[in-house]
Amino acid sequence: MSQLSNFIIFANILLAISSNVTAKNDCVIKEFDQVNAILKRCTNIVVDSLVVPGGQQLLLRLTEGSTLAFRGTTKFGFAEWIGNLVVITGSNITVYGEKDSLLDGQGPLWWDGQGSWGNVTKPKFFRIKNTNNSIFYDINIKNCPMGCTQIEQSENVTLRNFKIDISEGDEGGGA
Numbered sequence: 001m002s003q004l005s006n007f008i009i010f011a012n013i014l015l016a017i018s019s020n021v022t023a024k025n026d027c028v029i030k031e032f033d034q035v036n037a038i039l040k041r042c043t044n045i046v047v048d049s050l051v052v053p054g055g056q057q058l059l060l061r062l063t064e065g066s067t068l069a070f071r072g073t074t075k076f077g078f079a080e081w082i083g084n085l086v087v088i089t090g091s092n093i094t095v096y097g098e099k100d101s102l103l104d105g106q107g108p109l110w111w112d113g114q115g116s117w118g119n120v121t122k123p124k125f126f127r128i129k130n131t132n133n134s135i136f137y138d139i140n141i142k143n144c145p146m147g148c149t150q151i152e153q154s155e156n157v158t159l160r161n162f163k164i165d166i167s168e169g170d171e172g173g174g175a
């Protein structure tokens, strides 16, 4: 075999390996209206710098065994409602944040220092539901409008390096 064909075979193997770890372009969610179609089709998904419109829920109902990565900053627009802004469900799933990724709840748009007693209805943020045997890691959450994280009806769920930063609420009374 010539050296060139050796090289081509080697390059093809590398390509096959790298396409296993990186979501295909058509499995990258960049617009909110792509969410459902991509979840239906893909098991290796990237949420890339998504802006979720106010009053809408980012419902990520993942196929069993899926992997989902957050890339860049995922932002949530303002609306008065109870939330949750993000709901993740599915079994044997892996959900992680890429380096420097952030889920920004934009809490200051709601915060009035009154908690749930005031007259601004604030959405709860991140909820893991009906999720068995799964792992969430390197997730960075900032400025939840209210209630940062809930887990329910789930077994064997690991949260590793799950950071919640609401330090901006230290001034002005927070939620």
Ligand SMILES: *[C@@H]1O[C@H](CO)[C@@H](O)[C@H](O)[C@H]1NC(C)=O
Binding pocket: 064, 065, 092, 133
């Ligand atoms: C889910 O994980 C369990 C435990 O590791 C395994 O037995 C099962 O086969 C997995 N299911 C799928 C569909 O991957």
Ligand SMILES: *[C@@H]1O[C@H](CO)[C@@H](O)[C@H](O)[C@H]1NC(C)=O
Binding pocket: 118, 119
């Ligand atoms: C919120 O409640 C306060 C105190 O009851 C009241 O003065 C204020 O007008 C209310 N604001 C809105 C937007 O309803």
Ligand SMILES: *[C@@H]1O[C@H](CO)[C@@H](O)[C@H](O)[C@H]1NC(C)=O
Binding pocket: 090, 091, 130, 131, 132, 154, 155
């Ligand atoms: C998770 O496990 C519990 C207990 O075995 C089971 O009742 C539930 O249906 C499972 N949930 C999912 C989404 O598979």
Ligand SMILES: *[C@@H]1O[C@H](CO)[C@@H](O)[C@H](O)[C@H]1NC(C)=O
Binding pocket: 132, 133, 155, 156
């Ligand atoms: C959780 O893990 C334990 C130990 O591996 C296993 O026996 C159990 O079936 C798991 N629960 C679910 C809902 O899969």
